[in-house]
Amino acid sequence: MIRRVGHPPRPDISYRMRHGVYAILPRPSGLLVTLQEAPKPELQLPGGGVDPGESPIRALHREVMEETGWIIATPRRIGAFRRFVYMPEYDMWAEKLCAVYVARPVRAVRAPTEAGHRALTISADTAASQLANEGDRMFVSRWAGLA
Numbered sequence: 001m002i003r004r005v006g007h008p009p010r011p012d013i014s015y016r017m018r019h020g021v022y023a024i025l026p027r028p029s030g031l032l033v034t035l036q037e038a039p040k041p042e043l044q045l046p047g048g049g050v051d052p053g054e055s056p057i058r059a060l061h062r063e064v065m066e067e068t069g070w071i072i073a074t075p076r077r078i079g080a081f082r083r084f085v086y087m088p089e090y091d092m093w094a095e096k097l098c099a100v101y102v103a104r105p106v107r108a109v110r111a112p113t114e115a116g117h118r119a120l121t122i123s124a125d126t127a128a129s130q131l132a133n134e135g136d137r138m139f140v141s142r143w144a145g146l147a
Contacts, residue, residue, distance in 0.1 A: 002080050002081060002082050002097070003081050003082070003135075003138075004081070004082050004083065004084075005081050005082075005083050005133070005134040005135040005138060006083040006084065006085065006133065006134055006135070007083075007084060007085075008084065009084040009095070010084070013093045014093065015084055015093050015094055015095040016092055016093070016094050016095070017094070017095050017097065018049055018087070018094040018095065018096050018097070019049065019050040019056070019096075019097050019099070020047060020048055020049050020050060020096055020097065020098045020099070021047050021048070021050060021056050021057075021059050021060040021063060021098075021099050021100075021101065022044075022045040022046065022047030022048075022060075022063075022098055022099070022100050022101070022136065023045060023046050023047055023060055023063075023064055023072065023075065023100075023101050023102070023103045024045060024078075024100065024101070024102045024103075024139065024140060024143050025045075025046065025064070025068075025070070025072065025102075025103055025104075025105045026102070026104070026105075026124075027105055027121055029121050030121045030122050030123045030124065030126075030127075031121065031122060031123070031124055031127050031140065032046070032068060032070060032105050032119060032120075032121055033045060033046065033119075033120055033121075033122055033127060033131070034046045034067040034068055034112070034114075034117045034118065034119060034120070035117065035118045035119075035120050036067075036116055036117055036132075037116040037117070037118065038116045039088065042132035043120070043122070043127070043130050043131050043132055044067075044131060044132050044133070044136065045100070045127075045131060045136045045139075045140070046063060046064045046067040046068050046070075046119075047060065047063045047064065047067070047098075048063040048066075048067070049063075056077075056099055057075060060072070060075055060101055060103070061075075064103070064105075065109075065113070066112060066113050066114040066117070067112050067114045067117045067119070068105075068108070068112055068117070068119035069108050069109060069110045069111050069112045069113075069119060070105045070106070070107065070108050070109070070119065071105075071106045071107055071109055072103040072104060072105055072106060073103065073104045073106050074103060074104050075101040075102070075103035076101060076102050076103070077099055077100070077101050078100055078101065078102055078139065078143065079099075079100055079139065080097060080098060080099045080100060081098050081100070081135035081138065081139070082095060082096060082097050082098065083095075083096050083098065083133065083134075083135060084096075098135055100135075100136075100139045102143060124140060124143075124144035124146070125144075125146065127140045127144075128140045128141040128144060128146050
């Protein structure tokens with residue numbers, strides 16, 4: 001059973017399944033995260049949707065690069081959660097099935113290419129309390145031994 005976080009699904013809405021991958025990226029000074037500046041500023045674990053025909057690991061590498069500009073290595077899946085949300089960038093309601101990985105950030109090779117994203121390093125404590133969604137906070141808390 002995959003834990004649901006956030007709001008329960010509404011019975012009056014038809015949700016589309018959207019698979020996503022997200023990374024906890026430990027650095028000596030904290031966790032590498034992304035700040036998505038619009039539509040409102042949010043701290044997030046780097047990651048996003050798996051494109052049709054794309055493997056989850058390939059999607060993880062692509063999404064981390066797009067949102068942080070970093071190359072990662074040795075991703076290891078640690079679990080998953082699901083949430084029901086409206087995705088304004090796609091104008092759709094989605095059941096997001098979010099797989100969470102821990103990976104090693106190797107090096108920054110460029111600026112993020114995803115518009116409105118900026119890479120930041122923050123403490124695990126800050127991430128556990130300030131990441132934008134409950135699932136990200138839950139996994140960082142467990143990973144850091146805070147839960």
